[in-house]
Amino acid sequence: MHLLFEKLVQEIEFTGNMKQDIQQFLTANHSPGTAEHCMDVGTEARRIAQLYYADPERAELAGWLHDISAVFPNEERIEAARQLGIDILPEEEQFPMIIHQKLSKVMARDIFGVQDAEVLDAVGCHTTLRADASQLDLVLFVADKIAWDQQGIPPYIEELYHNLAISLEHAAFAYIQYLWERKDTLKVIHPWLADAYEQLHVQLNAE
Numbered sequence: 632m633h634l635l636f637e638k639l640v641q642e643i644e645f646t647g648n649m650k651q652d653i654q655q656f657l658t659a660n661h662s663p664g665t666a667e668h669c670m671d672v673g674t675e676a677r678r679i680a681q682l683y684y685a686d687p688e689r690a691e692l693a694g695w696l697h698d699i700s701a702v703f704p705n706e707e708r709i710e711a712a713r714q715l716g717i718d719i720l721p722e723e724e725q726f727p728m729i730i731h732q733k734l735s736k737v738m739a740r741d742i743f744g745v746q747d748a749e750v751l752d753a754v755g756c757h758t759t760l761r762a763d764a765s766q767l768d769l770v771l772f773v774a775d776k777i778a779w780d781q782q783g784i785p786p787y788i789e790e791l792y793h794n795l796a797i798s799l800e801h802a803a804f805a806y807i808q809y810l811w812e813r814k815d816t817l818k819v820i821h822p823w824l825a826d827a828y829e830q831l832h833v834q835l836n837a838e
Contacts, residue, residue, distance in 0.1 A: 635714055636742050639702055649743065653695045656742070660702035668780040669695050676774035683799055685766050693753045693771045696743065698780075700734035708734060722819040729821055732758045760803060762826035769799040776806045804831040 632640075643659055645652050650670070657666035673694030680690035703711050708727045712719050715737050723730040736755035739745045753771040756764070760772045773795065779785050787809040794801035807828045814820055 632741060633715060635711055636738065640742060649692060650695060652743065653699060657699065657702065662701045665698050665701040665780070668778065669698050671778040672697060672771070672774050675778040676770055679770050679774050679777075679795070679799070680767075682795075683766065683770070685770050689747060689750050689767060690770045690774070692745070692747075693750045693757075693767060694774055696739040696745065696750070697735055697754050697757045697771060697775060698731065699738050699742075700731040703731075703734060720822065722821050726819045729758060729819070732756060756823060759821040759823040760807065760827040761823040762830045764803070764827060766799065769803050773799060773802045773806070800831055800835060803827070804835055807831065 639660055640656070643652075643655055646655075650673075653669060654666045657663065657669065673691040676690040676694035677687040679685075680687040700708070705727050708730050709719060709724060712723075712730050712734060715734070717730070717733050717737060719730065723733075732755055735757075736751050739754050740751055745751060749765055749767050752765065753767045756768055757771045757775050760768060764772070773791070776785065776791060777788065785791070787806055790805045790809065791802055794805040807824065810817065810824070811828055
């Protein structure tokens with residue numbers, strides 16, 4: 632295990648119960664609010680997976696894991712990514728919060744022993760989505776936007792729910808479209824988000 636991670640787990644006794652271990656890991660590393668958010672996203676991901684006949688167990692696991700990198704303060708994330716050999720895009724260098732999805736993916740694999748590539752990939756793009764998104768990518772992306780980690784009600788939620796009744800792709804696009812309409816106010820446009828927007832825009836308009 633990388634030295635960066637050894638420091639985070641040295642006082643934790645893992646039980647083999649993934650849900651409990653993730654909660655314990657986040658709480659022990661001063662992120663109890665994130666622990667609660669991850670559990671909420673896991674619950675929502677399971678619900679959405681059942682709606683669309685995806686695997687609810689894998690969806691829930693991805694939800695629990697998606698923000699485990701919150702244990703790294705924002706200002707430490709780029710350096711952590713460098714030490715872990717993660718590819719860093721210019722947009723991520725400019726806005727370090729966004730690289731947390733890639734950090735969470737590596738941590739899910741190296742700390743929690745997750746080997747399921749689809750679960751890891753979903754964790755790794757849960758903030759931005761990506762082109763050619765899998766069903767699990769879409770489930771986690773949408774679940775994270777419904778069970779968001781801010782105060783109050785998400786301003787896009789009615790539109791997202793309306794579109795979730797149509798398809799996962801429509802739901803994902805509803806959120807991305809919300810961002811796109813406000814892109815001048817965003818700190819960066821992540822290229823994966825732009826790719827997802829372009830692909831979904833073409834796909835859904837062709838239907």
